[in-house]
Amino acid sequence: xxxxxxxxxxxxxxxxxxxxxxxxxxxxxxxxxxDQANPVLNAYVTVTHDKACDMARASDARLGKGEGGAxxxxxxxxxxxxxxxxxxxxxxxxVLDGFKPRYESTVSxxxxxxxxxxxxxxxxDEFAMGSSNETSYYGPVINPWRRSRIDTSVVxxxxxxxxxxxxxxxxxxxxxxDNAQLVPGGSSGGSAAAVSAFLCAGATATDTGGSIRQPAAxxxxxxxxxxxxxxxxxxxxxxxxxxxxxxxxxRDVRDAAILLKSMASVDAKDTTSVDRPVPDYEAAIGRSIKxxxxxxxxxxxxxxxxxxxxxxxxxxxxxxxxxxxxIVDISLPHTKYALPAYYIVAxxxxxxxxxxxxxxxxxxxxxxxxxxxxxxxxRAAGFGNEVKRRIMIxxxxxxxxxxxxxxxxxxxxxxxxxxxxxxxxxxxxxVILTPATPSAAFGIADEDMASDxxxxxxxxxxxxxxxxxxxxxxxxxxxxxxxxLPLGLQLIGRPFEEETLFQTAHVIEQxxxxxxxxxxx
Amino acid sequence: MSVDLQTVKRVAxxxxxxxxxxxxxxxxxxxxxxxxxxxQLGEVDVSGxxxxxxxxxxxxxxxxxxxxxxxxxxxxxxxxxxxxxxxFLVPKVVE
Numbered sequence: 001x002x003x004x005x006x007x008x009x010x011x012x013x014x015x016x017x018x019x020x021x022x023x024x025x026x027x028x029x030x031x032x033x034x035d036q037a038n039p040v041l042n043a044y045v046t047v048t049h050d051k052a053c054d055m056a057r058a059s060d061a062r063l064g065k066g067e068g069g070a071x072x073x074x075x076x077x078x079x080x081x082x083x084x085x086x087x088x089x090x091x092x093x094x095v096l097d098g099f100k101p102r103y104e105s106t107v108s109x110x111x112x113x114x115x116x117x118x119x120x121x122x123x124x125d126e127f128a129m130g131s132s133n134e135t136s137y138y139g140p141v142i143n144p145w146r147r148s149r150i151d152t153s154v155v156x157x158x159x160x161x162x163x164x165x166x167x168x169x170x171x172x173x174x175x176x177x178d179n180a181q182l183v184p185g186g187s188s189g190g191s192a193a194a195v196s197a198f199l200c201a202g203a204t205a206t207d208t209g210g211s212i213r214q215p216a217a218x219x220x221x222x223x224x225x226x227x228x229x230x231x232x233x234x235x236x237x238x239x240x241x242x243x244x245x246x247x248x249x250x251r252d253v254r255d256a257a258i259l260l261k262s263m264a265s266v267d268a269k270d271t272t273s274v275d276r277p278v279p280d281y282e283a284a285i286g287r288s289i290k291x292x293x294x295x296x297x298x299x300x301x302x303x304x305x306x307x308x309x310x311x312x313x314x315x316x317x318x319x320x321x322x323x324x325x326x327i328v329d330i331s332l333p334h335t336k337y338a339l340p341a342y343y344i345v346a347x348x349x350x351x352x353x354x355x356x357x358x359x360x361x362x363x364x365x366x367x368x369x370x371x372x373x374x375x376x377x378x379r380a381a382g383f384g385n386e387v388k389r390r391i392m393i394x395x396x397x398x399x400x401x402x403x404x405x406x407x408x409x410x411x412x413x414x415x416x417x418x419x420x421x422x423x424x425x426x427x428x429x430x431v432i433l434t435p436a437t438p439s440a441a442f443g444i445a446d447e448d449m450a451s452d453x454x455x456x457x458x459x460x461x462x463x464x465x466x467x468x469x470x471x472x473x474x475x476x477x478x479x480x481x482x483x484x485l486p487l488g489l490q491l492i493g494r495p496f497e498e499e500t501l502f503q504t505a506h507v508i509e510q511x512x513x514x515x516x517x518x519x520x521x
Numbered sequence: 522m523s524v525d526l527q528t529v530k531r532v533a534x535x536x537x538x539x540x541x542x543x544x545x546x547x548x549x550x551x552x553x554x555x556x557x558x559x560x561q562l563g564e565v566d567v568s569g570x571x572x573x574x575x576x577x578x579x580x581x582x583x584x585x586x587x588x589x590x591x592x593x594x595x596x597x598x599x600x601x602x603x604x605x606x607x608x609f610l611v612p613k614v615v616e
Contacts, residue, residue, distance in 0.1 A: 102596040228576050242576060271582050272575075340559040351536060358537070360609050365602035371612045376539035388538055392548060393555055395536040396524065405522070406559070411572035413565050418573065453551055454558045470576030495577060 004029040005198040009074050009255040012201060016063055016073045023063065023073025026201075027056035027117050030075045034119065034199050040521040043184075043194040045080055045138045046088040047120035055117040062115065071262055072115030077200035079191050080121045081128055082108050082246075083235040087118075091237040092136040093126045095357045095382025097364040105235025106267045107204060107246045114262045119200050123190030126384045127354065128211055128239045131459035133189025134444065135386040141189040143182040143219060143441050144197035144517040148175045148484030175484060177520055182441040182485070185215030185459070191249045192219040196517060202250040202259050206236060208243045209342055210437075210463030213475035216249050217436035217488030220477045220515030222256045222505065223249045225463075227495045228470035229274035231260075232267035240349035241272075243342075243467040252514055253476060253506045257281035260498065276496065284499035285506045290324030292504070295429035299335035300462055302438065308481045309435045316433055316478055316489045319511040320504065330429060332420040337413050338465040343457060344397050344410035345468075350387075351394025357382060389453065418469040425494050431504050434462050436475040436488035462490060472498045476505040478512045486515045522560070523553045 004026045007015065015021045031049055038044050052075065059073035083089050083101040090096035104112075112118070125135040133141040184193040188205035192215035195203050205212040207225035216223030224247045231246040238244060248259035261281050267273040296317060301310070321327050359365035359378030366381045368374035383391070397406035424432070438461055442449070449456040466473035472495070475488040489508060493501045524532070529549045533540045540548065594607040603610035 099600050102593075102599055229579070268582075268584060272577075272579070274577065274579070275582070334565070337562055337565055340562050343555060343559050344562070355537075359602060360611055361598075362600035363602070368612065371614050372537070373539075374612055375537040376534075379537055380539035383538070389548065389551055389555075391536050391538065392529070392532055392552060396528075396532045396552070396556075399532065399535060402522075405563075408572055409562050409565075409567060410559075411574075412567040412570045413562055414573040415570050416565065416567070418576070452554060454554055457558075468576075 005033050008251055009201050009258050012074055017068060023056040023059035023117065024053065026073065027052050027075050030119055030200060037197055037199055037521050041142045041144060041193055041197055042139055043123055043141050043190045043197065043199055044077065044120045045092060045123050048087060048118055052117055052119050059115050059117060069113065069115030071111060073117060074201050075117045075119050076111060077119050077122045077191060077194045077203040078108055079188055079204050079206060080124050081206055081237050082204055084108055084121065088121050091127045092124045092138055093382065094137045095364050095379065096362065099362050103235060106232035106265065106269060107236065107263045110265050111262055122194055122203055125187035125189065126387050127237065128187040128206055128208055129386050129390055130186040131214055131456050132183035133186040134183060135384050137384065140444055141184045141193045143184040144193055144521065145182060145219060145441060145485055146520060147178040147180060149178055150176065175518055177518065181444045183444055185218035185441065187211040188215050188249060192216055192221055195221045195249050195251055202248055202255055204246060204263065205249045206244060206246050207467065208239050208346060209467050210460035212247045212249060213463045213473055213490060214437050214459055216475040217486065218441040220486030220517065221249050221251060222253050222474065222476050223247065224256050224260060224474040224498065224501065225466065225472065226260060226264060226498055227472045229272050230264050230496065232265060232270040232273045234267055234269040238353040240346040241353065242349060243346060253502055253509050254282060254285050257285060257502045279499055281499055281502050284503040287503045288324065289320065289504055289507055292325045292430045293428050294320050294325045294327050295330035295424050295432040296327060297330050297332045297335065297432060297434060299332050300434040302461065305438055308487065309438065312479050312487050312489065313435050316508060319508055320433065323507045328429060330424045332424065334413065334416045334420050335465055338417050338468050339457060339461055341410040341413040342464045342468060344406050345414065347390040347394035348398050348407050351391045351398065354391055414468050417465055421469045421471060431500050432492040434490045434492065436462060436490040438462065440481045440485035440487055466492055471495060472501055474501040474505050476508050477515045478508055480515065523556060524549060
């Protein structure tokens, strides 16, 4: 029998509807894979065995009656940032110790309403603050990808099946892998690692500055951050409310389209949820991109960018050109200011959102001699270093006398960043192609990044502009670096034109193939 | 602009996070690195530019002024560290 965890969502959906397999079987296969792999990869912080089995049985009953929903029987992982009723929801922070909400987030409720099965809660950077999944209270997630000992640029780089690559002619080649543990990226590191390692068919994730797209790029998976307002933020622990958006991480472009269709909705409980119908994203896949105008922004060619990133970008340009797109050089002049503006706006919003964790209504409480002492001790013990750092920056930039110099200036720069995009879209550009990240996955406990927080922040240099402007962006795997690690390309679209992103990303996927890590765990 | 140890301690107090002297001095360095990084925003000419208030132009949707939810005090206090008869318990604040 084929390994059921290897099926894409689209393949599993067909087999479930055709009654070739049962939801209970596919769920069992995933639970077994998680039980085997999770002690090593640490992608899940809670596995909901019983709930998964109950949901799968209910799916089988509905499928038997021909009443299956769009995701009937599909086993998914949920990022720990989403409230799941009665189940561990801590944003991977100690401050939410023991929190089990009495309500369900809108996004996860949409998935269950469509018949999906919950496997458990996925590890992440604490409160989604981080780019390596190392700030989690539950410890780092390990990337299922490892470096190859040999330079893969001298051997064929096709890539199929379970790992490494398949040489032309179908001969499978095992790679000698380096033992160094790599990060999966962050903050949705657990989501990306679980999807990449076949520990769920797809996963929910969130993206405030790159937290879906960067880990997707680091793990050879597809991740889309939709337009701000497309997915409801209700029931998602807030980090920076004007930037946060939920989206899926999946194994291929079609699966990402299927998941986003279910996750997105119009929700009265989120006042920034946009009142427009959710299109059938999957229908966009396979549409020709002939005549589409693809913009290449010169500002994304940054100093010190590794050669393989530039090469990958050029490959992407060539693929789109071959498919009939028109390539145009564009300028987004305020790009370099997006990251510094983000590091004012996001911490400012975080410092106010995270004020609620005070040891009174939920989570951890450390006793003190009076109420203020209790607050201060609870927050000192409950938050990790990165979260404290951001609360401190946010509190400082919002404090009396500094508001105009920092926050107001950053919000004005944000207007200029958005205007840059509006100008190129008005000039007829349909989609923008950039690298997703400035490098491939790096090592756990990287000393450079540990000693300088700004070095870690630079991971989001290509993704953060999209959040600042509220636009949709997708990261799609496009190749391997010379060490055999996956690299991604990013496509940025007009507001609410996610369909264009799926359509174009699929062209890249057709040319580049899909990428799976070689199993070592 | 940069911060000194005293400012960091004051900000920590505003943020209601207890910090030791050692932590405060480590944070001073880290915060100055970050503030040094964001300093470059000062070079952008923003004259005549409106600060962003909403990323997508939208009017705030308002719902009807009607009771749509409630009668779930037990759910609301269910996750609290200390409660009594559906009240949150806190250390004494009024003498």
